[in-house]
Each structure stands twice: as C-alpha cells, then as structure tokens.
Amino acid sequence: MKAFVVDKFGPPEDLTRTDVPDPVAGPQDVVVDINAAGVGFVDGLLVQGLYQVKPPLPFVPGNEFAGVISAVGGDVKNLSVGQRVMGTAAGSYADKLKAPALLCIPTSADMTDEIAAGFAISYATALYAWRDCGKALTGETALVLGASGGVGQAAIAVGKAMGLRIIGAAATEDKRAAAKAAGADETVDYTQPNWRDELKQLTAKSGLDLVYDPVGGDAAEAAMRSLSPGGRHLVVGFAAGDIPKVGLNIPLLKRCSIVGADWGGEIRANPVLAAEQFATLLEWFAQRKMTPAPVTTRAMAELPQALRDQLDRKLVGKLVMVN
The missing domain is CATH 3.40.50.720 (NAD(P)-binding Rossmann-like Domain)
Known part of the structure; x- marks a missing residue:
C-alpha cells in the first residue's frame, strides 16, 4: 500500500508517499481501508518533531479517518468486515491503517466519509x-x-x-x-x-x-x-x-x-471513555441537535502542501484528505 512516512523530522514539504507493507490486525484491532483522513494542526507539528510527544521513527502521520473495515482481529465482536467506520488512530495518511476497535465508531448512513473523517477528534x-x-x-x-x-x-x-x-x-x-x-x-x-x-x-x-x-x-x-x-x-x-x-x-x-x-491524553489513559463520548455526539447528530460544519477536501497526494497551509493558518474550517 501507499503511505506518507516520516523517516526523519522536518518540514511537511519533505514528506513523500511510498510503498509500505499492509497492516495486520491484532486481536483487538481492525484494518480500515481509508477513504478520507482529517488534517489537524498537531499533524504538522508531529512531522517536524515539534509536538509535546514525539513518536518513534519511522511513522505514518495522521490521526483521524473514515473508511471501510477490511479485516478484524479475533477478539473484536462489535465490528465486521465491510462496515463503514470513523475514528482516531495513528497512521491515517495512507491507503490502510490498523486501529484499536475501541476507537472505531460505525458511521451513520447519513454522514459522509468526508464529514466523518474530521469528526472524531x-x-x-x-x-x-x-x-x-x-x-x-x-x-x-x-x-x-x-x-x-x-x-x-x-x-x-x-x-x-x-x-x-x-x-x-x-x-x-x-x-x-x-x-x-x-x-x-x-x-x-x-x-x-x-x-x-x-x-x-x-x-x-x-x-x-x-x-x-x-x-x-x-x-x-x-x-x-x-x-x-x-x-x-x-x-x-x-x-x-x-x-x-x-x-x-x-x-x-x-x-x-x-x-x-x-x-x-485522557483517551490514552482511559480509552473506554471514548465510546460514551462518540455515542453522545452521534445521537445529537441523528437528532439534528448538532450540525457539523462543512469541510473542504484535497487529494491525499497533496498532503505536504495541506500541512503547510494548516501550519500557516491559511485554512478556514476543516480540511480532509481523500483517497
């Protein structure tokens, strides 16, 4: 599969898209084919090594996603292959990612992948x-x-x-x-x-x-x-x-x-809390009590410039990269 990989910390313009092995689901994980991935300010800091937490090199950046499950771990009971999901996990600027099942949420039929990819975090x-x-x-x-x-x-x-x-x-x-x-x-x-x-x-x-x-x-x-x-x-x-x-x-x-x-930090310490929070937000969405703001999209290949624009505060609203 294709993925953006950070081999050394540096400006987002240095990112290149390369071939990497497909992820394999652990017992409590799922593999998701990525349709869309949200862009956050933190992502641009992470690739430069400027965030409070530095991931070990090499790594695939990106932290929020929407897509379709293509594999499930043996202990996962609430999700299935072919199901649309959104969520948060490291490595979303790729064709596929491995994500903890606890941090994946079934996407409602009336929410697009583009909105879903910028929703979770x-x-x-x-x-x-x-x-x-x-x-x-x-x-x-x-x-x-x-x-x-x-x-x-x-x-x-x-x-x-x-x-x-x-x-x-x-x-x-x-x-x-x-x-x-x-x-x-x-x-x-x-x-x-x-x-x-x-x-x-x-x-x-x-x-x-x-x-x-x-x-x-x-x-x-x-x-x-x-x-x-x-x-x-x-x-x-x-x-x-x-x-x-x-x-x-x-x-x-x-x-x-x-x-x-x-x-x-709260979810890393207490990942089980995410389910209630996501359930509350999706209930408000279903009830039309809360309307997510529109997002703008760019092709995944344009990620380096997208991260630069985010860091330079040139963006209005949420930007989502699409495969």
Missing part, C-alpha cells in the same frame, strides 16, 4: 472540554478563540448543542463570517487593541463564563482577563505557536480557573 475534544472539564451550563456565555478553524467550528457546534451562547473570535472578516456560519451568536476581531471592550459590551460587562482556547499566544491572557468570577479558561492547544506564560495573579484576582482539556 475535534468534536470529542469539544464535548470533553465543555462538559467534562468546563462543567458548562445551558445559558452560559463562552468565547471560542480561533473560531473559524476546524477545532473552533467543532467547539461552536458542540457548544450550541449544549445551549451555550457562543462568541467566536477570529482575525479576518472572512474567518468571522465562517464562525457565524458555523453557529456563533456573535463574533469579535481579537487582533484589534480594543477587543476586550467589545467583549464587555457583548456580555453586558458581566464577563465570560468560559473560554475555549486552542490558540494560546497573546490572545490567551486577554481572554482570561475577560472571564467573570467563577469563569473557566479551557486550554486546548497552542495554534499560535507560543505557549503563554500567564501570571497566577489573574486566576487569583478573577477567581477563575485554568483547566487543561487534553482529550487525547
């Missing part, structure tokens, strides 16, 4: 962050940083399903329009020097209840300073590239909390 992260980490309550007001990207749009969709009022923060008019199209109630330009004043107006000076922060950088501290007493700042990632060093006087004086929302 971003939407499960949003549910984990809002519900399990942030203890979000219906009617609360939340700010989503990076609201036009795939992670931000998923946070908007899940937040709206939970009854939150969402303010989307994005840097350009087109990106703010994308956040509104994804369901944000209001938007702000967080590159403007007075953007916190706009937040005060939008919250009637009462402050934010929650901040969903996959961006970091300079925006993080300003957003945290806009929290109300009892507010929760959910740390999801650092797409800006800089990990902010926030003074602990802010949570002290604001009487707010900083909460880490690392869904991947």
Whole structure:
C-alpha cells in the first residue's frame, strides 16, 4: 500500500508517499481501508518533531479517518468486515491503517466519509472540554478563540448543542463570517487593541463564563482577563505557536480557573471513555441537535502542501484528505 512516512523530522514539504507493507490486525484491532483522513494542526507539528510527544521513527502521520473495515482481529465482536467506520488512530495518511476497535465508531448512513473523517477528534475534544472539564451550563456565555478553524467550528457546534451562547473570535472578516456560519451568536476581531471592550459590551460587562482556547499566544491572557468570577479558561492547544506564560495573579484576582482539556491524553489513559463520548455526539447528530460544519477536501497526494497551509493558518474550517 501507499503511505506518507516520516523517516526523519522536518518540514511537511519533505514528506513523500511510498510503498509500505499492509497492516495486520491484532486481536483487538481492525484494518480500515481509508477513504478520507482529517488534517489537524498537531499533524504538522508531529512531522517536524515539534509536538509535546514525539513518536518513534519511522511513522505514518495522521490521526483521524473514515473508511471501510477490511479485516478484524479475533477478539473484536462489535465490528465486521465491510462496515463503514470513523475514528482516531495513528497512521491515517495512507491507503490502510490498523486501529484499536475501541476507537472505531460505525458511521451513520447519513454522514459522509468526508464529514466523518474530521469528526472524531475535534468534536470529542469539544464535548470533553465543555462538559467534562468546563462543567458548562445551558445559558452560559463562552468565547471560542480561533473560531473559524476546524477545532473552533467543532467547539461552536458542540457548544450550541449544549445551549451555550457562543462568541467566536477570529482575525479576518472572512474567518468571522465562517464562525457565524458555523453557529456563533456573535463574533469579535481579537487582533484589534480594543477587543476586550467589545467583549464587555457583548456580555453586558458581566464577563465570560468560559473560554475555549486552542490558540494560546497573546490572545490567551486577554481572554482570561475577560472571564467573570467563577469563569473557566479551557486550554486546548497552542495554534499560535507560543505557549503563554500567564501570571497566577489573574486566576487569583478573577477567581477563575485554568483547566487543561487534553482529550487525547485522557483517551490514552482511559480509552473506554471514548465510546460514551462518540455515542453522545452521534445521537445529537441523528437528532439534528448538532450540525457539523462543512469541510473542504484535497487529494491525499497533496498532503505536504495541506500541512503547510494548516501550519500557516491559511485554512478556514476543516480540511480532509481523500483517497
């Protein structure tokens, strides 16, 4: 089969597609023929060796997928050959991958592979962050940083399903329009020097209840300073590239909390939790309580440029590679 292989850490432009052996399912695994694979900011960091966790070399990048099962391990009882599935597992930028059965979810008939390939990580992260980490309550007001990207749009969709009022923060008019199209109630330009004043107006000076922060950088501290007493700042990632060093006087004086929302770390520690999260999200999808944002697609062969565009923050919404 064909796969993109990282033999040494470096820029995504150095990636090449090569022949590798087909994967073989272990007792609790399935092999999936990949139809589509989601692109995330983390993927571009991993191939450069810049993420907090460095996979051993060589490895096939990519972490989310949709496709059809072509083989099942002997201990797998809930999945079968020929079944459409989506999920998360390392190695999705390939023709096939081996995935733990626990992290594969049957794809509903009315969800396309393209939507499914960008669903598992971003939407499960949003549910984990809002519900399990942030203890979000219906009617609360939340700010989503990076609201036009795939992670931000998923946070908007899940937040709206939970009854939150969402303010989307994005840097350009087109990106703010994308956040509104994804369901944000209001938007702000967080590159403007007075953007916190706009937040005060939008919250009637009462402050934010929650901040969903996959961006970091300079925006993080300003957003945290806009929290109300009892507010929760959910740390999801650092797409800006800089990990902010926030003074602990802010949570002290604001009487707010900083909460880490690392869904991947939680699932690696407790993989059985994924099934309930996916079931909840798919139930909301079936009930039309939650509508995933549209995705854009490119051919799998274009992966190196796709990762570069993701790292340079040129993308709006979720990008999915298709075989």
